Amino acid sequence: MVVNESAENYLETILILSKKRPVVRSVDIAEELNFKKPSVSVAMKNLREKGHITVDKSGFITLTSSGREIAEIIYERHQLLSAWLMQLGVPEETAVEDACRIEHVISRESFQAIKAHVGNAVS
Numbered sequence: 001m002v003v004n005e006s007a008e009n010y011l012e013t014i015l016i017l018s019k020k021r022p023v024v025r026s027v028d029i030a031e032e033l034n035f036k037k038p039s040v041s042v043a044m045k046n047l048r049e050k051g052h053i054t055v056d057k058s059g060f061i062t063l064t065s066s067g068r069e070i071a072e073i074i075y076e077r078h079q080l081l082s083a084w085l086m087q088l089g090v091p092e093e094t095a096v097e098d099a100c101r102i103e104h105v106i107s108r109e110s111f112q113a114i115k116a117h118v119g120n121a122v123s
Contacts, residue, residue, distance in 0.1 A: 003052070005104040008074045009033070010043050011052060014063055015071035023060040077103035077111055084118050 003011075013032055017024045030040045044061065047053045052067030063071055078099050085095035106114075 003050070003070060006043065007047060007050075007052070008070060008104055009100075010040075010047060011063065011067050011071040012074045012078065014053065014061055015068065015075055018063070023058075025059050025061065029061075074103055077106065080111075080115060080118070081106075084114070087118075 010029065010033075013029055014024050017028055017032060021028070026037060026040045026044055029035070029044075030037045033040070044053065044055060047067065048055055051064055052070065054062050054064060056062070078096075081099035081102055082092075082095050085098060086092055090098070
């Protein structure tokens with residue numbers, strides 16, 4: 001399942017918002033990411049066409065199984081890499097920003113190796 005960084009960010013944001021609120025709408029995503037609503041609408045259309053989300057008549061967005069799988073992979077990477085960098089002494093803001101960039105480009109193999117090496121120590 002290959003998706004671009006932007007799509008991964010949107011899917012991760014939908015996952016995070018769905019943990020905080022009962023429903024997720026485009027306006028919620030726009031507010032969370034500080035993006036304009038038309039940009040989010042275009043992205044949601046693309047994600048819907050690729051089968052990663054569904055949007056009901058009320059505009060409520062739900063991750064499909066493929067969308068959830070991608071979002072959870074990215075979210076796990078973000079959480080572990082952020083925590084690891086902070087544990088190494090990187091200031092939180094920098095660690096979160098760096099983790100956000102790294103989470104999209106790191107290979108599955110490299111992430112698994114990092115996870116195996118530091119996973120328990122970062123809990």
